Amino acid sequence: xxxxxFDPDRPALDVxxxxxxxxxxSGTVRAVDGVSFGVHRGRTxxxxxxxGCGKSMTxxxxxxLLDPVAEVTGGAVRVGGTDTLRLSRAERRKLxxxxxxxxxxxxxxxxxxxxxxxxxxGEPFRIHRGFSRRRAEEEAVRxxxxxxxxxxxxxxxxxxxQFSGGMRQRLLIAMAVALDPDVLIADxxxxxxxxxxxxxxxxxxxxxxxxxxxxxxxxxxxLAVVAQRADDVVVMYAGTVVENGTVREVFSHPxxxxxxxxxxxxxxxxxxxxxxxxxxxxxPDLSAVPSGCVFQDRCPLVRERCVRxxxxxxxxxxxxxxxxxxSEELHRV
Amino acid sequence: xxxxxxxPSAADTPPAPRPPRWxxxxxxxxxxxxxxxxxxxxxxxxxxxxxFIGDRAQRQDLRASLRPPSLDHGVYGLLGTDVLxxxxxxxxxxxxxxxxxxxxxxxxxxLVIGSALxxxxxxHGGVRESVTMRVADVILSFPSLLIAVVVLYVFAPxxxxxxxxxxxxxxxxxxxxxxxESAELRSRLFVDAARTFGTPSRKIxxxxxxxxxxxxxxxxxxxxxxxxxxxxSSLSFLGIGIQPPDVSWGLMVAQGRQYLGxxxxxxxxxGVAIVLTTVSATVLAAWARLATDPAQRWRLTxxxxxxGATAVPTEMIQ
Numbered sequence: 001x002x003x004x005x006f007d008p009d010r011p012a013l014d015v016x017x018x019x020x021x022x023x024x025x026s027g028t029v030r031a032v033d034g035v036s037f038g039v040h041r042g043r044t045x046x047x048x049x050x051x052g053c054g055k056s057m058t059x060x061x062x063x064x065l066l067d068p069v070a071e072v073t074g075g076a077v078r079v080g081g082t083d084t085l086r087l088s089r090a091e092r093r094k095l096x097x098x099x100x101x102x103x104x105x106x107x108x109x110x111x112x113x114x115x116x117x118x119x120x121x122g123e124p125f126r127i128h129r130g131f132s133r134r135r136a137e138e139e140a141v142r143x144x145x146x147x148x149x150x151x152x153x154x155x156x157x158x159x160x161x162q163f164s165g166g167m168r169q170r171l172l173i174a175m176a177v178a179l180d181p182d183v184l185i186a187d188x189x190x191x192x193x194x195x196x197x198x199x200x201x202x203x204x205x206x207x208x209x210x211x212x213x214x215x216x217x218x219x220x221x222x223l224a225v226v227a228q229r230a231d232d233v234v235v236m237y238a239g240t241v242v243e244n245g246t247v248r249e250v251f252s253h254p255x256x257x258x259x260x261x262x263x264x265x266x267x268x269x270x271x272x273x274x275x276x277x278x279x280x281x282x283x284p285d286l287s288a289v290p291s292g293c294v295f296q297d298r299c300p301l302v303r304e305r306c307v308r309x310x311x312x313x314x315x316x317x318x319x320x321x322x323x324x325x326x327s328e329e330l331h332r333v
Numbered sequence: 334x335x336x337x338x339x340x341p342s343a344a345d346t347p348p349a350p351r352p353p354r355w356x357x358x359x360x361x362x363x364x365x366x367x368x369x370x371x372x373x374x375x376x377x378x379x380x381x382x383x384x385f386i387g388d389r390a391q392r393q394d395l396r397a398s399l400r401p402p403s404l405d406h407g408v409y410g411l412l413g414t415d416v417l418x419x420x421x422x423x424x425x426x427x428x429x430x431x432x433x434x435x436x437x438x439x440x441x442x443x444l445v446i447g448s449a450l451x452x453x454x455x456x457h458g459g460v461r462e463s464v465t466m467r468v469a470d471v472i473l474s475f476p477s478l479l480i481a482v483v484v485l486y487v488f489a490p491x492x493x494x495x496x497x498x499x500x501x502x503x504x505x506x507x508x509x510x511x512x513x514e515s516a517e518l519r520s521r522l523f524v525d526a527a528r529t530f531g532t533p534s535r536k537i538x539x540x541x542x543x544x545x546x547x548x549x550x551x552x553x554x555x556x557x558x559x560x561x562x563x564x565x566s567s568l569s570f571l572g573i574g575i576q577p578p579d580v581s582w583g584l585m586v587a588q589g590r591q592y593l594g595x596x597x598x599x600x601x602x603x604g605v606a607i608v609l610t611t612v613s614a615t616v617l618a619a620w621a622r623l624a625t626d627p628a629q630r631w632r633l634t635x636x637x638x639x640x641g642a643t644a645v646p647t648e649m650i651q
Contacts, residue, residue: 064528065525065528065529068458092531093532093533094531096530101529102526104526106522109523110522111523111526112540113523113545113628114544114627115540115541115544123527123532123540124531127530127531127532127533128530128531159627161627175526179530
């Protein structure tokens with residue numbers, strides 16, 4: 001699991017034991033607790049979980065955009081072997097863009113409303129390659145062509161509000177892949193879009209990934225997107241990883257009751273007239289995470305041991321692990 | 334490639350033509366056009382008026398004392414004369430140069446210093462913000478006229494000193510506006526996005542924060558322009574501003590005050606000049622705010638509804 005620094009198949013992005021603390025009026029709470037995952041070039045890893053489980057917080061700490069009230073208190077984020085959490089600001093800036101970049105969820109607010117998009121798309125080139133404004137805009141037009149924006153030369157002069165939602169998301173993706181990053185983090189890139197546009201955006205991401213051999217971390221709560229798009233999945237709950245493995249295995253045989261609950265709540269086999277299946281209850285308040293298993297309050301299999309002792313993430317197969325005392329039992333169900 | 338271009342969204346987002354030229358936008362808005370014409374005239378007069386009037390502003394003629402405005406005494410008698418028989422028109426022209434040479438540099442200095450500090454403080458936050466804001470509070474806690482009086486009383490009341498003291502006392506106005514806007518913009522997603530590909534903070538301020546804050550700051554500056562002109566006239570009135578034989582609009586108002594009952598034109602005409610200039614500047618600033626906002630600019634390109642209807646959308650008059 002832990003590769004040596006000179007390992008040729010070292011993951012492009014390797015997050016290890018990441019902990020993020022949030023300062024709140026009622027004390028410090030741990031929003032991300034010991035999250036680890038790795039993703040290789042050309043592979044896609046999905047971070048799956050419901051709202052507030054810490055997946056976006058994980059992504060933001062990887063790219064170094066945490067709010068001042070949040071603080072990384074432990075762990076390592078290795079990008080191509082260097083731990084970005086220990087770099088100085090200036091060294092980090094050199095990595096941002098050519099090595100690591102992010103696609104945001106809300107494309108309208110992620111673009112500057114008073115700048116023509118061509119100029120914004122050219123910005124990475126001006127900063128990292130020292131291009132002139134004219135040359136950077138040429139590059140921007142080339143990028144816009146690549147992500148499928150019609151009449152790119154004309155549209156480069158338009159402002160973000162003059163684009164449709166799908167087009168804006170394409171622009172963001174173009175900006176993120178501008179400098180050929182090794183690792184691309186996509187934070188719910190299709191949540192704000194309608195289903196047909198979603199499919200186009202996901203196809204664009206896949207094409208760019210194969211073309212540029214990127215490692216992609218896909219943050220989402222959409223099970224369908226994970227099933228279609230990702231190779232590996234990390235299921236998060238209340239700031240911890242509860243299960244990970246390849247999508248095929250995890251989705252066909254979940255080994256954690258939470259994953260199973262999530263998969264069962266897909267209304268595919270639901271019977272008309274019956275209530276839709278769902279995981280009952282809601283995730284614990286981060287300031288009052290139970291001392292035992294984090295999922296104990298909502299778990300159908302909860303026993304006395306779950307209250308006493310937090311289950312560690314342990315291997316339950318060739319390349320997968322789950323954090324449940326009774327994962328074998330679930331397998332038999 | 335072509336299969337990814339979906340025709341519907343290509344159709345609902347029509348190709349954007351070049352943004353219309355600014356002078357065409359100005360022509361669309363009659364009020365702003367008039368305002369810019371007035372301002373151009375004032376600036377031209379301020380720059381070159383003295384070449385035409387020679388020493389007319391100082392030439393005394395006691396026989397022509399306190400003549401009301403009339404057409405009988407040639408060009409220089411058009412707006413009447415003051416108690417020493419000096420032509421009010423010539424003095425207005427002369428004063429335009431002095432007034433603008435004090436007010437414009439003072440406003441520009443405080444605008445540049447105040448906005449730069451405010452943007453920097455607001456963007457970085459923390460200690461830098463606290464220190465800057467406390468300094469601004471200290472400056473604001475003194476009445477600006479009092480500081481000006483004390484400083485100008487100690488040092489010589491030269492035009493340079495007046496400009497400096499006016500600039501320093503007005504810096505906090507821009508500083509606070511710029512800081513507030515910049516602190517808000519700092520947490521916007523597009524600033525985060527710029528950070529994720531490693532844009533250094535000074536470039537983020539210049540590329541992403543300044544263009545959004547600038548229209549607001551310019552509006553504040555035009556309002557402040559009026560304040561600075563009036564402060565300068567107060568100082569001149571107290572005898573520590575512009576020194577005779579130089580003359581400014583404010584000084585003319587001050588000097589004409591005692592003849593208000595008998596010769597209104599001495600005080601009122603420079604007052605009108607101040608009002609016209611500041612109102613024009615404000616109208617033009619409001620227009621500029623609209624014309625520089627890409628999401629609002631199209632409103633100025635709309636054809637007029639009918640003759641007499643204002644082409645100025647209500648959003649502009651705020």
